[in-house]
Amino acid sequence: MSRLIVVSNRVAMPSRGKPQAGGLAVAVNAALKHRSGIWFGWSGNVVDPPDSRPRLLTRGEITYAVTDLSTADLQEYYSGFANRVLWPILHYRVDLAEFTRSDLSGYIRVNETFANQISTILEPDDVIWVHDYHLMPLARYLRARGHTNKIGFFLHIPLPPPDILRALPHHAEIVGAMADYDVVGFQTENDRDNFARYLMVNGGTVSPDGNTYDVHGRSVSLGAFPVAIDTASYAKTARRASRSQFISTMKGSLGQSQLIMGVDRLDYSKGIGNRLDAFETFLEDNSDWLGRVSYLQITPKSRSDIPEYIEMDRMVSTRVGQINGTYGNVSWTPIRYINQTYSRTALAGLYRLARVALVTPLRDGMNLVAKEFVAAQDPEDPGALVLSHFAGAVSELRDGALVVNPHETEGMAAAIRRALEMPLEERKVRHARMMRALLANNIDCWAKSFLKALEDARPRATPVNNIRTLFAL
Numbered sequence: 001m002s003r004l005i006v007v008s009n010r011v012a013m014p015s016r017g018k019p020q021a022g023g024l025a026v027a028v029n030a031a032l033k034h035r036s037g038i039w040f041g042w043s044g045n046v047v048d049p050p051d052s053r054p055r056l057l058t059r060g061e062i063t064y065a066v067t068d069l070s071t072a073d074l075q076e077y078y079s080g081f082a083n084r085v086l087w088p089i090l091h092y093r094v095d096l097a098e099f100t101r102s103d104l105s106g107y108i109r110v111n112e113t114f115a116n117q118i119s120t121i122l123e124p125d126d127v128i129w130v131h132d133y134h135l136m137p138l139a140r141y142l143r144a145r146g147h148t149n150k151i152g153f154f155l156h157i158p159l160p161p162p163d164i165l166r167a168l169p170h171h172a173e174i175v176g177a178m179a180d181y182d183v184v185g186f187q188t189e190n191d192r193d194n195f196a197r198y199l200m201v202n203g204g205t206v207s208p209d210g211n212t213y214d215v216h217g218r219s220v221s222l223g224a225f226p227v228a229i230d231t232a233s234y235a236k237t238a239r240r241a242s243r244s245q246f247i248s249t250m251k252g253s254l255g256q257s258q259l260i261m262g263v264d265r266l267d268y269s270k271g272i273g274n275r276l277d278a279f280e281t282f283l284e285d286n287s288d289w290l291g292r293v294s295y296l297q298i299t300p301k302s303r304s305d306i307p308e309y310i311e312m313d314r315m316v317s318t319r320v321g322q323i324n325g326t327y328g329n330v331s332w333t334p335i336r337y338i339n340q341t342y343s344r345t346a347l348a349g350l351y352r353l354a355r356v357a358l359v360t361p362l363r364d365g366m367n368l369v370a371k372e373f374v375a376a377q378d379p380e381d382p383g384a385l386v387l388s389h390f391a392g393a394v395s396e397l398r399d400g401a402l403v404v405n406p407h408e409t410e411g412m413a414a415a416i417r418r419a420l421e422m423p424l425e426e427r428k429v430r431h432a433r434m435m436r437a438l439l440a441n442n443i444d445c446w447a448k449s450f451l452k453a454l455e456d457a458r459p460r461a462t463p464v465n466n467i468r469t470l471f472a473l
């Protein structure tokens with residue numbers, strides 16, 4: 001079997017020890033467990049100047065090939081273009097995008113550097129699987145270096161309609177460059193259809209199979225491959241974790257209160273502010289629940305150098321303080337707000353203890369927390385999931401979750417009450433439906449179905465040696 005080269009901005013090195021908050025690392029790690037290969041990406045270190053060749057480290061079946069970034073790379077590529085331009089625009093927040101030409105050139109420079117470094121380790125029949133918005137044009141630079149390998153791309157975050165994509169300055173250089181992959185995968189059909197429409201309005205034509213698009217001489221197949229979790233193994237972890245000292249201490253601290261949980265990186269896309277508004281309205285409208293509920297919000301800090309994230313940090317802390325100050329008393333604090341990262345095992349135990357999970361992003365590619373919460377429940381006494389209509393996970397979990405619009409405070413407050421008071425029989429039925437969906441699409445299916453689509457893609461006869469823009473801006 002040919003080697004698999006996984007490429008992503010972040011590489012989850014086992015030696016790092018610390019748990020990582022972020023679904024991409026969790027999904028790729030699980031996918032690589034079943035196929036030997038190389039995982040290439042950023043080491044997480046900033047070095048001036050970085051080495052021009054990757055450092056290799058083998059652990060079991062996986063070889064990690066990592067490279068450092070320079071201070072300018074970190075600033076322009078990661079904090080700048082990837083996280084202040086692409087992240088907001090792809091999450092439908094054009095209002096938050098801060099575009100500069102220097103950030104765009106830093107982004108292109110790092111993509112070209114990655115292509116150079118990958119070229120040093122690439123063999124002709126390697127299959128390359130690139131992940132996420134940091135590396136959208138990588139295939140273009142690999143093709144320009146003469147590589148005809150199969151190259152696939154998976155976008156972990158949403159892809160908005162063409163009108164929003166057009167707000168991205170020089171979008172053809174970035175979004176249009178995805179046509180240089182053989183297969184492009186998305187979390188949902190909606191994301192896939194948005195990209196198909198983007199290609200069509202820019203002169204692409206669809207082939208009779210309905211999945212392959214010809215775009216000015218390039219051929220690219222599109223598909224939806226919802227990212228998954230290892231459901232059965234996570235359920236086992238949760239059963240074990242629920243017997244730990246950590247969980248019995250937590251249980252003791254709750255007394256008779258019901259536990260509501262939220263777990264999100266501190267990111268504006270997660271809708272934490274709207275959720276706090278809804279929780280406040282719930283307390284305001286339901287005085288019978290005062291003192292009988294505890295909302296635990298675990299929120300590791302994320303991308304803390306970026307102004308929008310600093311502002312978010314300030315806003316959430318202030319709101320939590322206001323709500324606790326207004327509704328709490330000497331023996332009861334409504335919200336426990338924590339900025340630490342917990343291991344997935346510790347989270348599994350907490351999920352199993354919780355009566356309700358609030359997963360209410362304004363937009364989210366998938367949201368693995370929603371899936372992990374469901375997998376962690378005791379089927380005989382499961383908790384209820386309140387899930388945003390705008391999380392990718394809703395396409396698989398809508399039959400069992402209480403689906404809410406995160407922009408409607410009163411609707412979310414009502415859903416919190418309904419979830420807390422849901423009869424056992426209804427909780428069991430809803431949980432069983434969601435478990436069925438999760439068991440049908442396991443992490444192995446995700447990786448296997450994407451790699452199968454890549455294998456089936458038409459081989460490229462000749463490399464593209466010129467880098468040219470596909471269509472007018």
Ligand SMILES: O=P(O)(O)OC[C@H]1O[C@H](O[C@H]2O[C@H](CO)[C@@H](O)[C@H](O)[C@H]2O)[C@H](O)[C@@H](O)[C@@H]1O
Binds near residue numbers: 025132133156302364
């Ligand atoms: O690497 P960071 O900048 O610290 O950010 C963490 C990761 O966040 C994003 O995760 C996405 O992928 C998940 C798994 O497919 C998906 O469930 C979630 O909805 C997405 O937001 C980001 O896409 C990753 O690249 C980051 O590593």
Ligand SMILES: O=c1ccn([C@@H]2O[C@H](COP(=O)(O)OP(=O)(O)O)[C@@H](O)[C@H]2O)c(=O)[nH]1
Binds near residue numbers: 264265340342366367
């Ligand atoms: O303290 C934490 C918080 C989150 N996570 C994990 O980080 C991932 C978050 O993925 P998700 O898709 O929900 O969102 P993302 O952060 O990737 O946008 C999940 O697997 C969580 O279990 C974790 O291990 N520890």
